[in-house]
Amino acid sequence: MTAEQEINRRRLLELLARPGNGSCADCGASDPTWASFILGVFVCQNCSGIHRSIPHVSKIKSVVMDPWHASEVKLMTALGNNAAKAKYEQRVPTFYYKPTFLDCHVLLEQWVRARYERNEFVCVDKQxxxxxxxxxxxxxxxxxxxxxxxxxxxxxxxxxxxxxxxxxxxxxxxxxxxxxxxxxxxxxxxxxxxxxxxxxxxxxxxxxxxxxxxxxxxxxxxxxxxxxxxxxxxxxxxxxxxxxxxxxxxxLTRNYMKEGFMEKTGPKHTEGFKKRWFTMDDRRLMYFKDPLDAYARGEVFIGSKENSYSLLPGLPPSTQGNRWPYGITIVTPERNFLFTCETEAEQSDWIAAFLMVINRPMLPQEYAGESPAAVAPSPSTWGHPSLSEGTEEETRIPSGPEYVWLNMLGRSESMADEEDAGQDRGKMWHIPAVCCESLLSVRRMLQLRLWPADGVAIKEQDKSLSVLQPEISGERLEPQTGKYPKCAGKPRRSKQP
Structure with missing residues (x-):
């Protein structure tokens, strides 16, 4: 390496210490060691491969290993990551997903091409x-x-x-x-x-x-x-x-907190352990026989420690039938769920994911079984504050009585476990809440964690909360059909199959 090349290399290393240049211009990965001497940006090794696929737009060199000319270093000095961001991200839509180094290749590739090749965030028409x-x-x-x-x-x-x-x-x-x-x-x-x-x-x-x-x-x-x-x-x-x-x-969209195979057993803990694919979507732990199944075999609701949810590493001493040695016990107010992992590393990852949720206080809408990323009022309630706000002010409804559909858990806080129980145990049903004057009582019900029994309708009248129990034991409300009940004061019921 000549003296001039050594000077240029040192100058590039100094440029990396400037604000904005210490992370990849495209994905945010730390300590980039590659640079585009056409665009004037510092990028990581992964993104450098994407830049090589668009040679008509960008040309890449290693900051350390490749020789640099003085003119190229001068361009890098004049530009840099912050200047490139100001130029190529002028009009990025608020909803547009900006990938990071944790995202898949297709998202990163199209982000790079959208910025430099297609100029999508300079010309709005291209969006x-x-x-x-x-x-x-x-x-x-x-x-x-x-x-x-x-x-x-x-x-x-x-x-x-x-x-x-x-x-x-x-x-x-x-x-x-x-x-x-x-x-x-x-x-x-x-x-x-x-x-x-x-x-x-x-x-x-x-x-x-x-x-x-x-x-x-x-x-x-x-x-x-x-x-x-x-x-x-x-x-x-x-x-x-x-x-x-x-x-x-x-x-807008969300990635799952954790996915992978575990073994599980039934509610009596005497059934054999079955290998299932688990997907953790915030507080909802869904399990499938195959990762590409259309529907889950069952779901488990993971609450917070304030609601008596906890985690114990390992399994009870009396547990039998598990093939995988690394156990996890999820303690809920109603029952314990037993899982096993194939490796200790998988066990640690699942424990970390579970504890992240259990240690986080629950939001008001989560008491109704909704995911915070998906919860939103129905179109009939647009313009009114959502149930998740938890405010104490009354919400006047100008057009008289309306129905608010709430996802309430049935017999169990843990969601449908049809595979084990052989019935729709704990399935979520939509309960009509008759709001005569305000939504205040419904909000208070959510905040106070008042779990109704199976088939209970919540009725608000004179700002007080009254509960209508089914007259016949074992009956329940029908699932939401998208239509309001014919009778506002009495829930519709159907015989259990």
Whole structure:
């Protein structure tokens, strides 16, 4: 290395100490050791590979190993990461997902290309594919029964408030309608087995439904992802008019806290342990027979330590039948859940995820069984403060009595454990709350953690909370049908099967 090259290398190392240059310009990873001498940015090794795929836009060198010319160092001195951000991120939409070094490759690649190659955040017209409120196209969707990926037509409509897909290209009626209110999307390339794999979840009949899709073009699948985020953002702006953008953005889409295989046993702890795929979505622990199942076999609600939830490493001494040695016991007010992990590292990761949730105080809406990332009022209550606000002021409803549908747990705080119990034990039902004057009592019920018995309707009258018990033991309210009950004062009931 010549003396001039050594001087240039030292100068580059000095530039790395400047504000903004100490982390990758694209993904935020610390200590970048590569740089684009065309764009004037310092990047990490992972992002440097993406820059090499667009040689007509960017050219990469190692800060330490490659020789640098004085003119190249001069350009790096004049620009840098902060200047590049100001230039290439002038008009990034609030809802647009900015990936980090923890995200999958397709998100990072399209973020780099959108910034430098397509100039999407300089020219607003180039944002139309995901910002207009309507998107139509074809995605490869995995079949629920046969596991084959078939080409399906998808339509996202903010005006209708839905994402829907069609089994046939010329079909008039959609196969499924997913409300934006409960929609979530997260990239799952490893699980789906495709680098562009996207998992979409929504609520169907009060149960979480998964569908798995991909597109051959990375830009297309990322545009779909950001279109979902845009639709969610605009919906939440209407649903929560007083919320700031910084409060809404974390609720647009969410990644799961932890996923992986564990073994579990039934409520009596005498059943054999079964290997299941577990997904932790905030306080909801769902388990599946296969990672790509459309529906969960069951769900477990994980509350907080203030509500008598706790975790014990290991299993009770009398436990038998487990093949994996590293146990976890989740203690709830009603029963203990026993899980086992294959390795000690997996056990540590699951314990850390569980404790993160258990040690966090519950929000008011979580007492109603809602995920904080998905909770939002129904369209009929837009314009009124949400139940999650927990304010003490009365909310006057100008149009007389209305119904507010609440997700209340039935017999158990732990959610449906149909695989073990053989019945819809603890299933979530929508309970009509008749609001004659305000929502105040409903809020107080949530804050005071008043769990009604199975099939109880909550009625507000004269600002007092009264509970209507079913007259016949073993009866319950029907699940929400989307229609108001015929009688405001008495809950509809149906015989248990």
């Amino acid at each position: 139309e594919p995901y910002s207009t409120g309507y998107r139509e196209g074809f995605l490869w969707k995995r079949g629920r029964d046969n596991g084959q990926f078939l080409n399906r037509k998808f339509i996202l409509s903010e005006r209708e408030g839905v994402l829907k897909y069609f089994n046939k290209h010329d079909a008039r009626e959609p196969k499924a309608i997913m409300k934006i209110q409960t929609l979530n999307a997260t990239f799952q390339p490893s699980k789906i087995g495709n680098p562009h794999g996207l998992q979409i979840t929504y609520l169907k009949d009060n149960s979480t439904r998964n569908i798995f899709v991909y597109h051959e073009d990375g830009k297309e699948i990322v545009d779909w992802f950001n279109a979902v985020r845009a639709a969610r953002f605009h919906y939440l702006q209407v649903a929560f008019p007083g919320a700031s953008e910084s409060e809404l953005v974390p609720k």
